[in-house]
Amino acid sequence: MRIAQYLRSGLLVAVTLTAGVNLQAHPFHATYTEVDWNAKSKVLEVALRVQPEDLDRVLSLRTKRKIDIEKTKDVDQLIQKYLAEVFLVEPKLKQPLAIRWVGKEVSSKEAWLYFEFSRPQGIEGLKLLNRIFLEIIPDEVNTVRFRHDKKRVTLRFDRNSRRPVPVKLKK
Amino acid sequence: MNRLWNLMICFVLLAVTLWLPARSTAQLPGAGSNGQINAFRQLDELLPTPNSFRTASGAPGAHYWQQRADYEIQVELDDEKQRIISSETITYTNHSPDRLYYLWLQLDANIFAPDSDANMTVRAPSLNRVSTHTLRRLLVLKTFDGSLKITSVRNAAGEKLSHTIVKTMMRIDLDKPLATGQQFKFSIDWNYKINDSSLIRARTGYEFFEKDKNYLYEIAHWFPRMAAYTDSTGWQHKQFLGRGEFTLELGNYPVEITVPDDHIVAATGVLQNPADVLTAAQQGRLAEARKAKTPVFIVTPDEAKKKESGKPTGKKTWVFHAENVRDFAFASSRKFIWDAQQHQGASGPVMAMSYYPKEGEPLWSKYSTHAIIHTLKIYSRYTFPYPYPVAISVNGPVYGMEYPMICFNGPRPEKDGTYSKRTKYSLISVIIHEVGHNYFPMIVNSDERQWTWMDEGLNTFLQFLAEQEWEDEYPSRRGEPKDIVGYMASSRQVPIMTNSELILQFGNNAYAKPATALNILRESILGRELFDFAFKEYAKRWQFKRPLPADFFRTMEDASGIDLDWFWRGWFYSTAHTDISIEAVKLYTMKSPDPEVEKNRSKEDREKLPETLTEARNEKTPKRTHEFPELKDFYNKYDELDVTEQDRKAYQRFLKGLNEQDKKILEQDNHFYVVDLKNLGGLVMPVIFAIEYEDGYKEEIRMPAEIWRQNNQQVSKLVITPRVIKSIVLDPHLQTADTNLENNYFPRRVLKSRFQVFKERKQPGKNPLKASQAKPDPKKPPEKPKKEEQPAAKKKTG
Numbered sequence: 001m002r003i004a005q006y007l008r009s010g011l012l013v014a015v016t017l018t019a020g021v022n023l024q025a026h027p028f029h030a031t032y033t034e035v036d037w038n039a040k041s042k043v044l045e046v047a048l049r050v051q052p053e054d055l056d057r058v059l060s061l062r063t064k065r066k067i068d069i070e071k072t073k074d075v076d077q078l079i080q081k082y083l084a085e086v087f088l089v090e091p092k093l094k095q096p097l098a099i100r101w102v103g104k105e106v107s108s109k110e111a112w113l114y115f116e117f118s119r120p121q122g123i124e125g126l127k128l129l130n131r132i133f134l135e136i137i138p139d140e141v142n143t144v145r146f147r148h149d150k151k152r153v154t155l156r157f158d159r160n161s162r163r164p165v166p167v168k169l170k171k
Numbered sequence: 172m173n174r175l176w177n178l179m180i181c182f183v184l185l186a187v188t189l190w191l192p193a194r195s196t197a198q199l200p201g202a203g204s205n206g207q208i209n210a211f212r213q214l215d216e217l218l219p220t221p222n223s224f225r226t227a228s229g230a231p232g233a234h235y236w237q238q239r240a241d242y243e244i245q246v247e248l249d250d251e252k253q254r255i256i257s258s259e260t261i262t263y264t265n266h267s268p269d270r271l272y273y274l275w276l277q278l279d280a281n282i283f284a285p286d287s288d289a290n291m292t293v294r295a296p297s298l299n300r301v302s303t304h305t306l307r308r309l310l311v312l313k314t315f316d317g318s319l320k321i322t323s324v325r326n327a328a329g330e331k332l333s334h335t336i337v338k339t340m341m342r343i344d345l346d347k348p349l350a351t352g353q354q355f356k357f358s359i360d361w362n363y364k365i366n367d368s369s370l371i372r373a374r375t376g377y378e379f380f381e382k383d384k385n386y387l388y389e390i391a392h393w394f395p396r397m398a399a400y401t402d403s404t405g406w407q408h409k410q411f412l413g414r415g416e417f418t419l420e421l422g423n424y425p426v427e428i429t430v431p432d433d434h435i436v437a438a439t440g441v442l443q444n445p446a447d448v449l450t451a452a453q454q455g456r457l458a459e460a461r462k463a464k465t466p467v468f469i470v471t472p473d474e475a476k477k478k479e480s481g482k483p484t485g486k487k488t489w490v491f492h493a494e495n496v497r498d499f500a501f502a503s504s505r506k507f508i509w510d511a512q513q514h515q516g517a518s519g520p521v522m523a524m525s526y527y528p529k530e531g532e533p534l535w536s537k538y539s540t541h542a543i544i545h546t547l548k549i550y551s552r553y554t555f556p557y558p559y560p561v562a563i564s565v566n567g568p569v570y571g572m573e574y575p576m577i578c579f580n581g582p583r584p585e586k587d588g589t590y591s592k593r594t595k596y597s598l599i600s601v602i603i604h605e606v607g608h609n610y611f612p613m614i615v616n617s618d619e620r621q622w623t624w625m626d627e628g629l630n631t632f633l634q635f636l637a638e639q640e641w642e643d644e645y646p647s648r649r650g651e652p653k654d655i656v657g658y659m660a661s662s663r664q665v666p667i668m669t670n671s672e673l674i675l676q677f678g679n680n681a682y683a684k685p686a687t688a689l690n691i692l693r694e695s696i697l698g699r700e701l702f703d704f705a706f707k708e709y710a711k712r713w714q715f716k717r718p719l720p721a722d723f724f725r726t727m728e729d730a731s732g733i734d735l736d737w738f739w740r741g742w743f744y745s746t747a748h749t750d751i752s753i754e755a756v757k758l759y760t761m762k763s764p765d766p767e768v769e770k771n772r773s774k775e776d777r778e779k780l781p782e783t784l785t786e787a788r789n790e791k792t793p794k795r796t797h798e799f800p801e802l803k804d805f806y807n808k809y810d811e812l813d814v815t816e817q818d819r820k821a822y823q824r825f826l827k828g829l830n831e832q833d834k835k836i837l838e839q840d841n842h843f844y845v846v847d848l849k850n851l852g853g854l855v856m857p858v859i860f861a862i863e864y865e866d867g868y869k870e871e872i873r874m875p876a877e878i879w880r881q882n883n884q885q886v887s888k889l890v891i892t893p894r895v896i897k898s899i900v901l902d903p904h905l906q907t908a909d910t911n912l913e914n915n916y917f918p919r920r921v922l923k924s925r926f927q928v929f930k931e932r933k934q935p936g937k938n939p940l941k942a943s944q945a946k947p948d949p950k951k952p953p954e955k956p957k958k959e960e961q962p963a964a965k966k967k968t969g
Contacts, residue, residue: 028648028678032657036924045926049657052593070591102926103933108593108646114929138294141676143661147924150913156662159294 029140031132037123037148044089044097044117044126052111054133058082061136070106079104079113083132089117090127090164123148127164130157210855210883214736217744218721224402229725230712237717239264240397240420247429248503250386250483253367253377258323258360259394262422265355267400270348274355275406277419279392280363281339282411283317283371288338289413311370319395323360332357339411341395359395368568374416374579378568380506380528383479387504387528389567389579392417396498399618403719409620415671418618419497421715426491430503431483435470437509437526437563438501439576440493448489460511460522466540469524470509476529478505493575495558495715497616500574502526502565510536514544517556521547527566534584534598539564542602549637550610553703554710558614564602571601573608580605596646603641604634615713622720623671624743628685629723635686649683650690652908658684659748659852660910667743668720687908688742695857695906696738696876697731705730737876741854749907750852752914753899754885759843764825766818774812844890846899846917852910855879858886861903864894871903 033048052069059067059078069075080101088096102114119126130142134157142157151169221227223234241264246257265271282289290312324332324343333344349355365388368376375391399407399418407418425443428436436448445454453469460467483505493499506528514521525539543564547557563577570581582598584590610633612619612626619626635650648654658664658679665675667685674680693702708730709723724739741747763769796802829837848858858874878886890896901915909915913922923931 027682030658030661030676030679032661034925036926045924045930047925047929053597068591070593102930105929108591108596109648112925112929114926116926139677141661143657145657145660154660154662 029133029137031130031140031142033130033142033144035128035144035146037146039148042118042120042122044119044123046087046113046115046117048083048087048113048115048130048132050111050113050132052106052108054137055079055111058133058136069104069111076101076104080115083113083115086131086134087115088127088129088131088164089119090129123167123169126167128155128167129161129164130155131161134159134161210741210853211737211877211880212740214724214739214744217740218724219403219719221725222402225719225722227725228729229709229722229727230729231716234268235716236266236268236402238266238397238400238420239422241422242394242424242426242499244394244424244426244499245429246393246426247486248388248390248431248434250431250434253365253386253388254362255365255390255393256362257394258358260356260358261395261397262354262356263349263397265349265351265353267402268351270350271345271400272348273345274343274349275398275400275408276341276343276359276395277392277398277408277411277417278319278321278336278339278341278395279411279417280375281318281336282413283315283363283366283373285313285316287318288410292412308370311367315364315366315371317364317366317371319361319363321359321361321395323358325358327356327358337408340398340408361395363393365390374569374572375500376568380530383506385479385504385506387502387506387567389500389502389565389569389572391498391500391569391572391574391579394499399717401618401717404618404621407618407620409672411620412672414674414677415621415623416619417498418612418616418620418717421495421497421616424491424493424496424499426493426499426501427488428491428501428503429486429488431505432485432487433478433481433483433505434487434503435505435507435509435526436489436501436503437507437524437565437577438489438491438493439496439499439574440491441560443490443492444488448487457511461513461520463512466510466512466523466525466536468508468510468536470507472508472529472532472536475506475508481505493559496575497613498574500577500579502567502577502579504528504567508532508536510540512540512544514547514562516547517551518558519560521557521559522561523547523563524561525564525566531566531583533588534582534590534595535566538595538599539566539580539602542599543606545641546603546606546637549640550607550633553633553636554610554707555614555714557609558714559609562606562609564606571605573605573613575609575613578602578605578608599641600634600638600648603637604630607634607637610710614715615710616715616717617713618717618719619671621670622668623674623677623681624667624685625718625720625723627682628667629689631682631686632689635690649686651905652687652691653905655679655683655687655908656910659908660750664746666746685743688738691742691906691908692727692735692738695859696735697733701731701733737855737880741856745853747853749854749856749909750850750911750914751856751858751901751907751909752849752851752911753846753901753917754849754914755847756896756899756917757845757847758896759845761837761841761843764822764837766814766822770812770814770818777812839893841891841893842895844892844896846888846890847885848888848901849885850879850883851914853883855883856907856909858888859902859904859906860888860890861900862890862896863898863900864892865897866894868894 028051031048031050033046036045038045055069056067059075059082062082063078067075067078080099084099087099090096097117097119100116100118102116104114105112128144130144132142133140138159140158144155144157146153146155146167146169148169153167153169155165223232224236226232241262242259244257244259246255249256263274281287293312324334326332335342343357345355366373366376368378375389375393378387380387397420399420401407409415424440426438426440428438430436445457456467456469460469507526508529509524509526511522511524514523523540523543525535525543527535527539543562547562551557559576561576565577565579566581566583567579569579572579580598580601582594582601584594607630608626611617611629617625631649635647638645638647658676663675665673665680667680669680693699697705705727709726712726713722724735728735855876857876858878860872861869862872863869872890874888878888899917902909913919
């Protein structure tokens with residue numbers, strides 16, 4: 001039933017990639033994110049760690065071409081666009097905050113993506129959802145550690161996480 | 172006693188709390204009754220009772236036994252229809268003290284039946300965005316049947332045997348029970364379709380090369396294999412669901428593999444008939460490889476390329492023989508380039524060989540065989556000499572999978588032959604890892620259906636050691652404590668001691684965490700010497716035998732002489748993490764017994780007390796005693812801090828009572844610092860202080876984890892020093908995987924977030940670090956400068 005609905009609603013994007021190296025093979029299906037609330041500038045500062053090959057793969061699927069995050073020229077824009085869809089920060093209004101790209105660091109070990117969200121009204125009522133890679137890796141676990149001064153909370157998102165969850169900071 | 176008491180009195184210490192942060196109310200994970208987590212409670216209640224099969228010291232016992240299964244196999248690879256047609260004769264020897272009424276075999280290829288448990292329990296992917304390729308894969312799971320078609324099961328006399336297939340297992344009923352020491356010989360015929368690995372990813376499969384229309388086969392778990400029967404599990408016939416890999420019996424394997432006559436075959440074991448299947452030139456090159464210092468081509472890239480457009484003229488049968496292995500795998504293709512170099516192992520020569528299509532070049536001829544030999548060298552040092560005569564790495568569709576003497580590894584360069592740094596290190600790392608699996612679990616034959624970590628964790632640990640000896644600053648992904656911090660702090664984990672199929676966050680749980688735990692055990696708890704001795708002892712004890720987790724835990728304690736129950740309990744049986752906090756530092760100074768000194772000091776302290784607002788305002792107010800000085804008496808002059816004759820006499824009496832030692836102690840001007848520590852993460856770990864003093868002197872103090880043994884949650888440490896402490900850093904070398912570094916500092920430091928560090932570095936001219944990092948990377952391989960791009964962020968500033 002669900003599949004039929006998706007098909008009809010046209011959300012199914014058909015992409016064909018030539019089979020190359022099997023990139024799904026590593027068993028590390030997890031990302032880790034550090035979010036800090038900068039009270040001075042009223043900005044959520046985000047550092048997201050991924051395995052570079054996962055990002056290559058998801059972007060290749062989306063763009064129908066081979067993406068290498070270390071080489072593809074417009075890759076920052078592609079990442080930003082992707083993050084805007086999967087990393088949602090929600091105020092009370094139902095609209096997700098606009099993402100501001102800051103940059104990335106890629107090594108052969110890991111890739112860190114840096115971006116931020118401006119929220120002049122503070123972190124009151126903030127909600128968060130990180131569904132990165134869940135469309136390609138069903139058992140992906142995305143951990144988000146949220147920190148403000150000495151208060152912090154760790155959020156965990158997986159295949160069953162569909163809606164943004166409130167950020168409840170604990171001392 | 173009396174003397175002590177005297178001293179105690181004059182030691183009345185002046186306490187100053189240097190710093191006390193807000194009280195933390197963090198809940199300890201796994202807290203039991205009374206808030207005590209009993210981190211040091213002995214493990215006996217969790218470990219199986221030692222017996223004569225497995226001793227309390229963690230070694231195989233006096234009556235240790237294991238079954239044996241010897242195989243003779245004939246197999247034909249059908250390159251036209253991508254099928255396996257095969258028959259085998261198994262000789263099963265019952266070394267158990269038990270009578271067996273039936274035998275269990277594994278039919279792992281049945282995982283490829285459309286209605287297999289593995290397929291039926293695949294959970295729905297997110298369908299917001301899928302490729303047509305993914306759709307094809309989902310559909311092919313419903314239609315492709317790659318399960319074993321068993322055509323005959325007969326005993327040695329050729330009579331049919333009653334057998335029952337239970338999904339990925341098969342039971343053969345015996346006419347008479349098999350008693351201890353008896354053998355049972357039987358034969359099975361079967362065939363099956365090989366899976367297309369581009370549609371069904373697995374540990375076996377074929378790859379079709381569209382351009383030249385050739386196939387490359389990597390064939391594994393392709394024959395009915397005896398299920399293990401052990402003292403601890405009985406028959407290990409947990410169904411194959413796709414993740415919990417294998418456990419098998421050891422035996423000998425004469426195997427005949429028939430393939431198109433232009434194929435090259437790589438397999439577990441030693442080739443028995445080179446004259447039948449290799450050209451004279453190839454045999455000559457193999458002889459050359461035995462003496463070579465670098466890899467020698469047996470089949471050159473040109474020869475392999477020529478064969479791509481050719482056609483076979485018939486079939487050839489390659490005969491292999493493998494001894495004392497638990498499994499047998501092979502690979503076959505006309506596309507294979509083949510290189511080899513002999514390695515002088517401690518227990519004899521080992522032929523290290525790599526097989527790869529031209530699509531693997533130029534990476535494979537450069538790194539694969541080198542990586543094999545490197546692995547054998549390093550792993551053998553930490554375990555036992557590699558006992559097999561060959562070690563093989565094959566490039567094909569399987570990303571990384573291990574079998575005895577042979578493994579399949581996926582990474583390849585781009586189509587134009589260039590490759591990124593990431594691809595290069597992925598290849599070296601995966602080869603080290605998969606070749607390393609020869610040690611765990613091929614030789615130390617642990618049960619991966621039950622415990623993934625016993626081979627993946629130990630192997631990932633040794634992989635880290637081997638990588639670090641490949642080149643300086645090798646970019647290892649796991650091993651360093653700081654790299655596991657994100658996982659350790661994450662919620663809803665399961666302990667390492669969790670069955671393979673039930674693990675959440677598989678890679679971090681079964682590979683990275685145990686590897687890191689062992690690295691911590693080696694570097695920070697036992698030290699390299701003790702750890703290496705104990706780890707080697709474990710490997711030697713269980714070489715060609717079947718260890719259980721308890722055998723590992725017990726051997727490591729038995730051989731190191733250190734009680735590690737707390738370590739196993741914390742790292743392997745719990746999901747607690749390290750977060751130790753410096754909560755407060757209090758300074759105590761000695762009260763001088765000399766009243767002249769002590770009372771003057773007290774006066775000074777009194778002077779330092781701030782004047783209150785009212786006192787200040789009232790200072791100028793005229794007082795009545797100014798007008799009538801006669802109102803003043805003794806008490807207006809008396810100061811309780813003036814030294815009296817009585818005080819002096821008491822001091823003389825005190826001095827007379829002191830011996831020389833007491834006097835010396837009193838002369839020293841020591842500071843007594845009490846550092847209050849709190850265990851916020853629940854995991855008990857050693858406490859390491861780096862102390863810097865006001866005079867610039869630095870020192871490190873290391874306290875073993877046992878400092879927490881009577882109170883797992885908070886503890887105070889006394890530091891006695893004549894110097895004044897300026898700062899204390901807890902875990903200064905990032906040894907303990909502490910998940911929160913902010914509370915590791917006295918005085919507390921606000922640590923910049925990763926985000927802030929990155930953003931500051933991005934701003935030009937702000938940071939000297941940037942300038943130094945803009946220099947070209949000295950590790951760049953000169954032949955591929957363009958591939959070695961600087962991270963984008965650095966590029967922008969450069």
